[in-house]
Amino acid sequence: MNTQEKYTGSCFCGAVQFSVSTHPVLMAYCHCESCRHWSASPVNAFTLWQPDTLKITQGEEQISRYAKSPGSIRAWCRSCGGHLFIEHPQMGVIDLPAAIIPDLNFTPSVHVHYQETVLPMIDGLPKMKDLPSDAGGSGEQIPE
Numbered sequence: 001m002n003t004q005e006k007y008t009g010s011c012f013c014g015a016v017q018f019s020v021s022t023h024p025v026l027m028a029y030c031h032c033e034s035c036r037h038w039s040a041s042p043v044n045a046f047t048l049w050q051p052d053t054l055k056i057t058q059g060e061e062q063i064s065r066y067a068k069s070p071g072s073i074r075a076w077c078r079s080c081g082g083h084l085f086i087e088h089p090q091m092g093v094i095d096l097p098a099a100i101i102p103d104l105n106f107t108p109s110v111h112v113h114y115q116e117t118v119l120p121m122i123d124g125l126p127k128m129k130d131l132p133s134d135a136g137g138s139g140e141q142i143p144e
Ligand SMILES: [Zn+2]
Pocket: 011, 012, 013, 014, 015, 016, 077, 078, 079, 080, 081, 082
């Protein structure tokens, strides 16, 4: 259970500190090529939050952003390269890697973009071919 209302985290070097409050809108795994390439990892364990729940408490000036597409603005620390968050303005959420919120009990509910997986995970959770229909996807599930 996530009983805490506020979580803190930082980039890899600690120059950027942040807090997020309340509870994630969604916790899940993404298997898409964009996540894979940017995170340099086969799967991205991510958490979505209401954007105004994220507060940068230190090191705002160290944050750089890059938008390969307008729907995903990726932010990281200029000093260490540590990933911080991805803004998804069209979806109205902000996306933080679960791994940089150490006190958050990561309890994923779904896998998204599973058609692109390079690391199949047999865990009984639903496997969305791309995205749920309410997030602009096909809503189709594929078998494990
Ligand atoms: Zn840093």
